Amino acid sequence: MKKHYALSVLLALSSTVALADDLAKYQDESRAIVGPFVQKLIAENKKAVMEGGPESAIKVCKDIAPAMAGEVSRLNGLRLTRVSLKVRNPLLGTADAWEQKKLMEFEKRAAKGEKTDAMEVAEIVKEPNGKYFRYMKAIALQQGCVACHGKPTDINENVKARLAEDYPHDQATGYEAGQIRGAVSIKRPL
Numbered sequence: 001m002k003k004h005y006a007l008s009v010l011l012a013l014s015s016t017v018a019l020a021d022d023l024a025k026y027q028d029e030s031r032a033i034v035g036p037f038v039q040k041l042i043a044e045n046k047k048a049v050m051e052g053g054p055e056s057a058i059k060v061c062k063d064i065a066p067a068m069a070g071e072v073s074r075l076n077g078l079r080l081t082r083v084s085l086k087v088r089n090p091l092l093g094t095a096d097a098w099e100q101k102k103l104m105e106f107e108k109r110a111a112k113g114e115k116t117d118a119m120e121v122a123e124i125v126k127e128p129n130g131k132y133f134r135y136m137k138a139i140a141l142q143q144g145c146v147a148c149h150g151k152p153t154d155i156n157e158n159v160k161a162r163l164a165e166d167y168p169h170d171q172a173t174g175y176e177a178g179q180i181r182g183a184v185s186i187k188r189p190l
């Protein structure tokens with residue numbers, strides 16, 4: 001009886017350890033994907049603004065980012081998206097329940113003084129149709145983003161007009177540098 005108990009405790013422990021190992025492994029893999037993804041977007045944005053002003057940078061958030069997200073998803077057999085609590089494009093950017101909860105926790109962590117650009121969360125979750133690894137890393141707003149996501153005084157009239165035309169329900173303005181614009185989210189079937 002005792003022996004059995006010890007054995008089952010051991011088994012339970014080792015599977016917990018295995019799970020923790022898996023979590024750490026998936027988290028490392030996600031970091032290796034998301035880090036360069038965010039860096040590339042920031043660089044593309046800078047380049048576009050320098051070459052053609054803020055209006056020409058619209059394509060970075062509108063075309064380049066979703067295309068990159070699609071390609072990274074295909075290459076790695078997972079789903080990578082950009083999500084937010086205040087979206088410009090509700091079709092692509094709306095957070096699911098898990099993402100919403102974690103984004104709200106990010107906001108709380110930021111309010112307590114944690115740096116937004118290093119904020120992340122990783123979890124293995126069970127859903128009715130299977131197990132998933134989930135990962136999110138906050139996207140901190142850069143100074144170069146306020147031309148389209150900042151206060152009304154930061155956004156020029158041409159950009160305002162284009163945004164109003166394309167996104168009548170735009171919620172993604174009013175941000176200051178350093179705030180959490182949203183997150184890059186990875187969902188990976190296990």
Ligand code: HEC
Pocket residue numbers: 041042045054055056057058059061062066082083084086087088089090092093139140141142144145146147148149172181182183
């Ligand atoms: C020139 C204007 C412009 C600039 C500059 C810009 N964005 Fe965007 N952003 C947009 C547009 C337009 C969309 C909606 C894209 C779409 O249709 O999916 C968007 C969408 C997003 C989204 C997806 C969620 C949502 O709200 O739909 C994130 C995240 C985001 N931007 C972050 C950033 C960050 C971070 C920067 C700075 C590095 C930045 N943006 C700079 C125009 C801009």
